[in-house]
Amino acid sequence: MTLWQDDHAAFERPRKRSRPRTKDRPDYSGSPDALVASIDRGRYRCLLDDGTAVTATKARILGRRGVIVGDRVKLDGDVSGAAGTLARIVEVSERRTWLRRSADDADTFERPIVANADQLMIVTALADPEPRMGMIDRILVAAYDARISPILCLTKADLASPEDLRVAYAPLDIPVVVTRPGGDLSPVRELLEQHTTVLIGHSGVGKSTLVNMLVPGTDRATGAVSDVTGKGRHTSTSAAAIALPGGGWIIDTPGVRSFGISHVRTDAFIGAFPDLEKFVADCPRGCRHDSSAPECALDEAVHSGKLGAERLLSFRRMERAFA
Numbered sequence: 001m002t003l004w005q006d007d008h009a010a011f012e013r014p015r016k017r018s019r020p021r022t023k024d025r026p027d028y029s030g031s032p033d034a035l036v037a038s039i040d041r042g043r044y045r046c047l048l049d050d051g052t053a054v055t056a057t058k059a060r061i062l063g064r065r066g067v068i069v070g071d072r073v074k075l076d077g078d079v080s081g082a083a084g085t086l087a088r089i090v091e092v093s094e095r096r097t098w099l100r101r102s103a104d105d106a107d108t109f110e111r112p113i114v115a116n117a118d119q120l121m122i123v124t125a126l127a128d129p130e131p132r133m134g135m136i137d138r139i140l141v142a143a144y145d146a147r148i149s150p151i152l153c154l155t156k157a158d159l160a161s162p163e164d165l166r167v168a169y170a171p172l173d174i175p176v177v178v179t180r181p182g183g184d185l186s187p188v189r190e191l192l193e194q195h196t197t198v199l200i201g202h203s204g205v206g207k208s209t210l211v212n213m214l215v216p217g218t219d220r221a222t223g224a225v226s227d228v229t230g231k232g233r234h235t236s237t238s239a240a241a242i243a244l245p246g247g248g249w250i251i252d253t254p255g256v257r258s259f260g261i262s263h264v265r266t267d268a269f270i271g272a273f274p275d276l277e278k279f280v281a282d283c284p285r286g287c288r289h290d291s292s293a294p295e296c297a298l299d300e301a302v303h304s305g306k307l308g309a310e311r312l313l314s315f316r317r318m319e320r321a322f323a
Helices: 133-145 163-172 186-192 207-214 266-272 274-280 297-303 309-322
Strands: 033-040 043-048 053-058 072-077 087-092 098-101 111-115 119-125 149-155 176-178 196-200 240-243 249-252
Touching: 033 053, 043 072, 043 087, 053 072, 098 133, 111 196, 119 133, 119 186, 133 149, 133 163, 133 266, 133 309, 149 163, 149 207, 163 176, 163 309, 176 186, 186 207, 196 207, 207 249, 266 274, 266 309, 274 297, 274 309, 297 309
Parallel strands: 053 087, 119 149, 119 196, 149 176, 196 249
Antiparallel strands: 033 043, 033 072, 033 240, 043 053, 072 087, 098 111, 240 249
């Protein structure tokens, strides 16, 4: 034994022999693309481009990244769609749009609703339950913030006139469609075809009824309005993407009682109104652009005839949703 040799070395704990790590990640570029159509307790119902419905889980490689209805994803594993099979979501494509909300304005936690919608249809009843302009304005704020084109759909026109709401939202230049039981839905179909449209509204306003009429056989659950509270009962319990017969998708969502917009910044919101944004560069620093703001350039634009007064009033009505 040499002088430097340790006679206890043979009794040391053996070193772990781990497989060397590699920076090369699996290539899923050739994997099939799919649309996330619905989510149920950690299982994702995905539709391949040929219409095959595949049940999948989220792969560990995605980490904490969320997957929501409307996402375009890559699938790996068994994509036959046969009963009992399970694929894996291994990639999520970059989202073109992302609609979010918070539970209320005191809650800063953002709740993603849908991805990749290019239209948002706000469904509100003209009566039973009564329309709430404050809610409509908040959903409009979220739509503009997400750069999604809004549509206002007024249901139950057999119970009340739509004219007051038509007039109120005319300055915003958003499409307004009116429906009634047994009425012609052609104007609605024309707006929805070849688009991906998310439907948002109170419980009981007729969203699921509208979906069932647009896509017969869908069988989305419907419900009535409570005689006690005057509010709709929740029927749809999760978002679902449904293909339209003429092309495009509608995404039905559960009814909402509130729509928080704490995630929206006022300065980003005004960017959705190019005709207003071009004036606010002349506003004093820190201007909130509301009616109490001193020397707001929007008021000067109205006084000079460069901006319509009704347009500014409509914008400020939505701006008050931030208060």
